[in-house]
Amino acid sequence: MHVVVNAATSADGKLSTRRREQIAISGDEDFERVDRLRADSDAVVVGVGTVLADDPHLTVKDDSLCDQRRERGEPEHPARVVVDSKARTPSDAAVLDDAAASYVCVSEVAPVDRRMDLSDHARLVTAGDDRVDLLRAFAALESSGLERIMVEGGGELIFSLFEVGLVDELRVFVGPTVIGGRDAPTLADGEGFVEEFPTLSLETIRRVGDGALLTWTAG
Template sequence: MHVHVNAATSADGKLASRTREQLKISGPQDFERVDHVRAQNDAVMVGVGTVLADDPSLTLDAAERIEKRESTGRPAHPARVVADSRARTPTDARILDDTAETYLLVSEAASESRRAALADAGATVVVAGEERVDLTAGLDALEDHSIERLMVEGGGELIFSLFEDSLVDELSVYVGSLVVGGREAPTLADGDGFTADFPRLDLVGVDRLDDGVVLKWNCKHR
């Protein structure tokens, strides 16, 4: 599976403020870029923290991209994937509407009642891992559902875990012209952090969009 992590950060690397409220970091040109990248992938993935904070739909905006996917025999929108170890996704979350297929990766620690409720709400529930989602096993299971290209849009805990497991192939980051600050504000890659054997990247592109830049890297697997 090809995994493309895409994110927008402030100039100091923050995804949001310390209150976890969504920030407008980029503008219309980058929104267009993100919609284009989504359309190229089979699924779009976020962590449950993003679902709880932002209630995203993770669907395409441009009608011509929807029509192009349908004309080639693909679903109108990429599938949605949520890494949700304890099955905390609300049953009325927008990602559980019938616009696109939704997969929830949960661990064995998620209660049977929550798993059943989310399945009843329309999700395909995939159990991978004991106490927390085993991302390697989870992504392998997604491949069984014909997901070969996966776009990951955050948050920082999920992105760090993907890097930790050497699962990231490509990273693109829009860096906006604002400073957020705050030691509690989420960053591009949170989690425990690396102290050695740092993931290495090859810079392959720099593009100016809106009032910021998009940096593109290919990832060297450790």
């Protein structure tokens, strides 16, 4: 399995405002890059916070990229995966529609009725007691044939993936905007590291409009 975390941050490292409201950080050129990355992936993964805040569809937008996937014998869109310990994903969330396969990863604390409801709309992966055990959940995804994984956020999920060593590559578009706010979400939230820190190797820096795309590999 190869896991790529992709994100867009402001110049000061924020994903959105302190109100968790999305603002335009990147432009058309970066949107096209993200669409290509989705098209090259077997699955796109987000945390439930992203689903509740943005209700993303997580499908490939460019018809020609969808055609290329079909020509390779792949589904038109990659699978959508939500990491959702307590099964809070709404049953009518866009990510659960019939455009592509959907998975919801839950833990044992998720209410049984919510799990049953979600199982009508997605393939359920139960891993972990109080929260999703990402190592077990991602192993289950891999056994389902999902090997090229793109992670689109949010900060809590990204931190947790670094915490368990599942990130192979980090791609960040840094835009020419300052958001500020001590409570605004950052690229990697969660508890934070205090002793041992994940190390990254910078592979490329590319100017994209008035921003920059940085690509690191995990060391």
